[in-house]
Amino acid sequence: MTDPVLSLTDARLTLPGNAGPVEILRGITLNIQRGETVGLVGPSGSGKSSLLMLMAGLERATGGQVRALGQDLTALDEDALARFRRGNMGVVFQSFHLIPTMTALENVAIPLELAGAPDAFPRAEAELAAVGLAHRIDHYPSQLSGGEQQRVALARAAAPRPALFLADEPTGNLDATNGAAIMDLLFSLRDRHGATLVLVTHDADLARRCDRIIRLADGRLATADLKAAE
Numbered sequence: 001m002t003d004p005v006l007s008l009t010d011a012r013l014t015l016p017g018n019a020g021p022v023e024i025l026r027g028i029t030l031n032i033q034r035g036e037t038v039g040l041v042g043p044s045g046s047g048k049s050s051l052l053m054l055m056a057g058l059e060r061a062t063g064g065q066v067r068a069l070g071q072d073l074t075a076l077d078e079d080a081l082a083r084f085r086r087g088n089m090g091v092v093f094q095s096f097h098l099i100p101t102m103t104a105l106e107n108v109a110i111p112l113e114l115a116g117a118p119d120a121f122p123r124a125e126a127e128l129a130a131v132g133l134a135h136r137i138d139h140y141p142s143q144l145s146g147g148e149q150q151r152v153a154l155a156r157a158a159a160p161r162p163a164l165f166l167a168d169e170p171t172g173n174l175d176a177t178n179g180a181a182i183m184d185l186l187f188s189l190r191d192r193h194g195a196t197l198v199l200v201t202h203d204a205d206l207a208r209r210c211d212r213i214i215r216l217a218d219g220r221l222a223t224a225d226l227k228a229a230e
Contacts, residue, residue, distance in 0.1 A: 004031035005069055005164065005196045006055055012063030013050055013219075024050045026219040027064065034163075037190065037197040039207035042216035048200045049168050051216065055198060056091050056166050057081040069163055086111055089164045090157030090195070092186070094172035096149040098141040098156075104128060105137040108156045115160060127155035130192070131185050147178030151185065158189045165190055167199040171206070183209070 013025040025047050032038055040048045053059035054066050057073045066073045069088055076084060085091070098107050105124050112120035128137050131151040141149055150170065157165065167186060171179030183206055190197040199210070207213050215222040 002034060003070065004067075005034045005036075006030075006032040006198070007067040008051075008054070008064065009067075010064035011051075011054055011061045011066050013047075013054060013059060014062045024219055025054070025061075028054075028221060029064075030214065030221065032196060032198060034196055035194065036212060037187070037210040038199070039210035039213045040198065040200045040216065041202070041204075041207050041213055042222065046216040047219040048216055050219075052166055052168050052198065052200050055164075056089055057085055058091070086115055087160065088162055089166060090160065090162040092150075092153055092157050092165070092167040092170045094169040096141070096146075096153045096173075098149055098152055100141050103138050103140055104133060104144065104152045104155075107141070107152055108159050111156065111160050117160075124155070124159055127159045128152070130158070130189070131155045145178075146174055147181065150174060150178070150182050154182065154185055154189060158193060161193050163195055165193075165195050165197045165199075167197070169200055169202070171201075171203070179203075 008028050008030045011025060011028040014021050014023050028051060040051060042048050050059060054061055055068065061074050071084060073081065105121065105128065108124035108127055109120045112123055117123065125137060128134060131154055133148060133151050136144060136148060144152065165186065170186060171182050174182060187209065201207055
């Protein structure tokens with residue numbers, strides 16, 4: 001078997017709270033292989049989003065180790081983490097996090113421009129076309145519906161052709177119709193770029209579309225390696 005694209009060994013996350021330190025993640029050991037689609041599920045407060053943030057290097061583990069694409073994320077400083085994410089990860093959130101003063105095209109081109117890509121705008125335009133927004137490239141976020149804004153966010157995540165897609169409740173702010181369309185797009189972008197997809201969801205039907213379901217409870221793995229088809 002090839003080396004895992006994501007590997008966590010006894011990963012822990014403890015954050016300060018009003019009443020003292022709060023253990024968010026309590027020793028997660030987990031491997032995710034290249035090309036897998038993995039659904040992270042569990043009740044609210046179980047640590048799903050925090051685990052995804054560790055995988056993305058957006059939260060730093062307070063214990064254990066987190067490796068992505070062979071790189072030890074726990075050993076990188078913030079600037080190095082940002083550069084690593086920019087080149088290797090596409091992250092999509094429940095909130096769209098678009099820059100309101102920039103057009104759809106400019107929002108998608110940002111990571112490409114930061115990476116010094118000479119074809120940033122043509123590639124951004126192609127990604128917007130891939131999510132059905134070729135006719136909206138010059139529109140600002142306030143001129144777009146929620147579903148359209150999430151499509152822009154997907155295009156922005158996909159534009160650098162990342163090895164990893166990480167999605168935190170990407171349909172949480174959308175109605176059922178738009179949510180289903182966004183998930184179809186996310187899986188199709190994953191397929192088109194040959195990426196690994198890890199997503200946090202409360203939607204059981206969506207989780208079953210993944211190759212594997214990982215269930216968390218109280219900051220620990222409750223069940224792992226559970227096949228989605230079972």
